[in-house]
Amino acid sequence: MVKNSKSKRAALYARVSTINHQQDPELQLRELRQYCQQHGFQVVKEYVDRVSSSKVRPKQEQMMADATKHKFDVVFGLAI
Numbered sequence: 001m002v003k004n005s006k007s008k009r010a011a012l013y014a015r016v017s018t019i020n021h022q023q024d025p026e027l028q029l030r031e032l033r034q035y036c037q038q039h040g041f042q043v044v045k046e047y048v049d050r051v052s053s054s055k056v057r058p059k060q061e062q063m064m065a066d067a068t069k070h071k072f073d074v075v076f077g078l079a080i
Contacts, residue, residue: 010041013063013077015049025050028078035076044072 012032016023025048036043045066047059063075 008041008074009044009072010036011063011066011072011075012036012043012046013048013060013075014046015051015057015060015077017050017052032076032078041074041076 012029014025014028014032016025016028029046029048033043035041045063047063049057049059051057066072067075
């Protein structure tokens with residue numbers, strides 16, 4: 001276990017529905033970036049899905065594939 005979170009690489013995940021065009025993933029990402037900055041995490045990649053009620057989430061699938069390749073240590077995400 002790494003004691004210092006500053007050495008951890010973070011991936012961010014945001015998901016919004018395309019049905020409601022008032023949703024903006026940037027609002028989610030801004031909060032996640034701020035959290036990472038305040039806690040010393042290095043953001044290495046951001047994944048954003050814009051989906052309706054579909055269960056297919058291509059960016060989430062890509063994120064999971066990247067996780068198995070150890071491209072980051074931790075994921076932070078919000079989904080509306």
